[in-house]
Amino acid sequence: MMRRRTLFAALPALAAPLATHPAAAQQRVTLNVMTAGDQNMVDYITDYLGPMFERQNPGVSVRAVGTGAGDSGSQRIWERLEAQRRAGATAVDVDVAVVHQSMAGRMVAEKLLSRYRADISTGALTTAAVASNALGQDVDGYVMPMFNSQVAIAYNPDRVTEVPQTFAALEAWAKAHPKRFGYNGIRGGMAGVGFVFGWTYAFGPDQRLLLEGPFNAEAVRALTPALQRLKAFNANAVITPGNAGTLDALNRGEIDMGPVWMDMFYTWQAEGRLNPSMRLVLPESGLPGQPMYYVIPDKAAHAAAARKFIELATSPQVQADGIVKRFNWLPGIDAQHVRQNLDQATWNRLFRDIGPEQLAQGARPMPQAEFFKAIQEAYERVVLN
Amino acid sequence: MPFLLVAPSLLLVGAFFLFPLLLSVQGAFMGADGPTLAHFRTAFGLYRNDMLVTLLITGCATALIGAGSIAIGGYLTLGGSRRARAVLAWLYRWPLFIPFIVAGQSMRGFLGQNGLMNSALVGAGMPEMWAQSFLDWRGIVITFVWKQLPFATLLIAGAMAAMDRAQIEAAQNLGAGRLRVLLGVVLPQVSRNITVALILSFVTMMGVLSVPLMISGQSPSMLTIPMAWRINSLGDYATANALGVLACLMTGMVAWVWLRQAAAEKAK
Numbered sequence: 001m002m003r004r005r006t007l008f009a010a011l012p013a014l015a016a017p018l019a020t021h022p023a024a025a026q027q028r029v030t031l032n033v034m035t036a037g038d039q040n041m042v043d044y045i046t047d048y049l050g051p052m053f054e055r056q057n058p059g060v061s062v063r064a065v066g067t068g069a070g071d072s073g074s075q076r077i078w079e080r081l082e083a084q085r086r087a088g089a090t091a092v093d094v095d096v097a098v099v100h101q102s103m104a105g106r107m108v109a110e111k112l113l114s115r116y117r118a119d120i121s122t123g124a125l126t127t128a129a130v131a132s133n134a135l136g137q138d139v140d141g142y143v144m145p146m147f148n149s150q151v152a153i154a155y156n157p158d159r160v161t162e163v164p165q166t167f168a169a170l171e172a173w174a175k176a177h178p179k180r181f182g183y184n185g186i187r188g189g190m191a192g193v194g195f196v197f198g199w200t201y202a203f204g205p206d207q208r209l210l211l212e213g214p215f216n217a218e219a220v221r222a223l224t225p226a227l228q229r230l231k232a233f234n235a236n237a238v239i240t241p242g243n244a245g246t247l248d249a250l251n252r253g254e255i256d257m258g259p260v261w262m263d264m265f266y267t268w269q270a271e272g273r274l275n276p277s278m279r280l281v282l283p284e285s286g287l288p289g290q291p292m293y294y295v296i297p298d299k300a301a302h303a304a305a306a307r308k309f310i311e312l313a314t315s316p317q318v319q320a321d322g323i324v325k326r327f328n329w330l331p332g333i334d335a336q337h338v339r340q341n342l343d344q345a346t347w348n349r350l351f352r353d354i355g356p357e358q359l360a361q362g363a364r365p366m367p368q369a370e371f372f373k374a375i376q377e378a379y380e381r382v383v384l385n
Numbered sequence: 386m387p388f389l390l391v392a393p394s395l396l397l398v399g400a401f402f403l404f405p406l407l408l409s410v411q412g413a414f415m416g417a418d419g420p421t422l423a424h425f426r427t428a429f430g431l432y433r434n435d436m437l438v439t440l441l442i443t444g445c446a447t448a449l450i451g452a453g454s455i456a457i458g459g460y461l462t463l464g465g466s467r468r469a470r471a472v473l474a475w476l477y478r479w480p481l482f483i484p485f486i487v488a489g490q491s492m493r494g495f496l497g498q499n500g501l502m503n504s505a506l507v508g509a510g511m512p513e514m515w516a517q518s519f520l521d522w523r524g525i526v527i528t529f530v531w532k533q534l535p536f537a538t539l540l541i542a543g544a545m546a547a548m549d550r551a552q553i554e555a556a557q558n559l560g561a562g563r564l565r566v567l568l569g570v571v572l573p574q575v576s577r578n579i580t581v582a583l584i585l586s587f588v589t590m591m592g593v594l595s596v597p598l599m600i601s602g603q604s605p606s607m608l609t610i611p612m613a614w615r616i617n618s619l620g621d622y623a624t625a626n627a628l629g630v631l632a633c634l635m636t637g638m639v640a641w642v643w644l645r646q647a648a649a650e651k652a653k
Contacts, residue, residue, distance in 0.1 A: 071618060185604055187614045254518060
C-alpha cells in the first residue's frame with residue numbers, strides 16, 4: 001500500500017520536467033469544453049467543431065461534456081466552477097463553457113469568468129445587444145454568442161388565411177377558431193415560456209421595464225390583467241406536451257398555429273418531419289429569443305487554447321457551415337459577416353418567412369433575470385389557479 | 386455478528402437513501418432565516434389543484450387496474466375455454482416489459498386527435514367530428530392502467546392459481562355461477578394480494594414523471610411535473626422538497642392502510 005502511495009506521490013514530480021518541455025506540453029493539452037443544452041450541442045462539438053480544431057492544432061484534443069438541457073445544465077457548470085473556487089483551486093478544469101443567459105449573468109456577477117472578447121479576432125464581429133447584456137446583467141466582454149435562436153408563431157397556411165400580425169389579432173383568431181391554437185404552457189419548454197413573455201410584452205403596461213429592469217414586484221402585479229386575459233385565451237387554446245409537441249400537433253393537423261423555435265421548425269422541415277408548406281410569423285410587439293454563450297472561466301487551465309477555440313467557433317466560416325447550415329440556428333455573430341460564406345439557397349431558407357428586417361423589429365430578449373422567474377410564477381398563480 | 390452481516394446494506398440504505406431523504410425533508414422546512422412553512426404555503430398556493438389531480442388520476446387508475454386485474458385473474462382461474470385462457474395468459478404480460486417512457490410515447494401517437502385510435506374509429510364509421518384528443522388526464526389514466534395492469538394481474542392471478550381448487554369445485558357443484566364463485570369464494574381469499582398489488586401500483590404511479598410529461602402538457606397535472614419544473618427551471622429546491630414531502634404523505638396514507646392490514650393479520 002505504502003509503495004503505491006509513494007508512486008502516486010512521485011508522479012507529479014516525474015511529470016513536472018515533461019510539462020516544461022514545450023513539445024511534450026503541447027502533446028498533452030486536453031481542452032475541456034463543457035456545454036449545457038441538448039445532446040445536439042455535445043454532438044456539434046464532438047463531431048464537427050472538436051475534430052476541426054484538433055486538425056488545426058496538432059497535439060490538442062477536445063473533450064466535450066454535456067451537462068443537460070435547459071438552465072439546469074448551465075447550473076451544473078456553475079456548481080462545478082463554484083466548487084473549485086471554494087476549494088481554492090489555482091486552475092479550473094473547464095476551459096470553455098457553453099451556457100444560457102441567466103447563468104452567464106450570474107457567473108459574470110460572481111467573477112467566475114474571464115473577460116476575453118477583446119482578445120480574440122472575432123470579438124468585433126458581434127454587435128448584438130445580447131453580446132453585452134444578458135437578462136439585465138452587463139456581460140460585455142465576457143461572452144461570445146454561439147448562436148441565437150428565436151421563438152416565432154408557426155402556422156398552417158391552408159387553414160390560416162389571414163395571418164395574425166399582432167397579439168390582439170392572434171387572440172381574436174383563437175377565439176374564432178377554438179382549440180386550433182396550441183402552445184406548451186410554461187412547464188413544457190421554452191417556446192411556451194417565450195410565448196407567455198411575448199404576451200406580457202404585448203399586453204403588459206411596460207415592455208421596456210420587463211426587458212431592462214430594475215425589478216420590482218409592483219410591475220409583476222401590474223401584469224395581472226394581461227395574465228387574466230391569457231387565462232381566457234387558454235380556454236380556447238390547446239396545451240401541448242412540449243416544444244416538439246407543438247410541432248407534432250401542427251404536423252398532425254391537430255392545431256393550426258403555435259409558437260415554436262425557428263431553428264427546430266426549419267430542422268424538422270429539412271428532415272422531412274414537418275409539412276414543408278408550414279410557415280412562420282413574428283408578431284409586431286415581438287417574441288423573445290435567446291443566445292447561448294461561449295465563456296472562458298477565470299483560471300481556466302488552457303485559457304490560450306480556449307480563446308483560439310472560440311475564435312474558430314465564431315469565425316464566419318464555422319458560423320455559416322456549422323451554426324446555420326447544420327443546425328438552422330441564427331448566427332451568433334452579425335448576419336452580414338456570415339452571408340458571404342452562405343449560398344443563396346441557405347440564406348433564403350434561413351430568412352424565408354421572417355426576413356432580417358422583421359427579425360430586427362420583432363426579436364426581443366428574454367425578460368430581465370428576476371422578471372424572468374417572477375412572470376413564470378405569476379402565470380402559475382393567475383393563469384393556472 | 387448478525388449485525389455485522391447487515392451493516393453494509395444498512396450503510397448503503399442510510400447513506401444513499403435515508404440521508405438524502407432527511408436532507409430533502411429538512412430543505413422543505415428551511416428558509417434563509419431559519420425554519421419556515423413558506424415553501425409549503427407556496428406549494429399549496431400554486432399546486433393544490435395538481436395535488437387533487439394527482440390523487441384523482443392515480444385513484445382512478447388504481448380502481449381500473451383493480452377491476453381489470455380481477456377480471457383477467459378471474460378468467461384465468463375460472464374461464465371455460467382453455468385456448469382463450471392460454472392466449473390471455475400469454476397476452477396480458479406484454480406491457481410489463483415496456484418502460485413507462487415508451488408507453489407514454491406510444492400512447493401519444495395512439496390517443497391524439499388524429500392518432501391511431503381515432504383514425505381507426507373514423508375508418509370504422511365514426512363521424513369525424515366525434516374524434517377528440519385524449520392527451521389529457523384521461524390519457525395518463527389510460528397509460529397507467531395499460532402499463533400497471535399486468536403487474537397487478539401477475540400478483541393477483543398468481544394468488545388465485547395457488548388457491549385450493551377443491552373449494553371452487555365445491556361451490557360450482559352446489560350450483561354457483563362463475564361470477565358468484567369469483568366474488569364469494571375467490572376474492573375473499575386473495576384480498577390481501579389485491580391490496581398489495583394495488584398499493585404498489587399506486588405508489589409506483591405517484592412517482593412517474595415521464596408519462597404526464599409525454600401525454601399532457603395541461604395544467605393542473607401530476608405533482609411530479611411541478612416538482613421537476615421548480616428544480617429545472619427555477620432552481621427552487623425548497624418548494625420541490627415541500628412538494629416531495631406532500632407526495633410522501635399521500636403515499637404514506639396508502640402504505641398505512643397496508644401496514645394496518647398486515648398488523649391485523651399478524652394479530653390473528
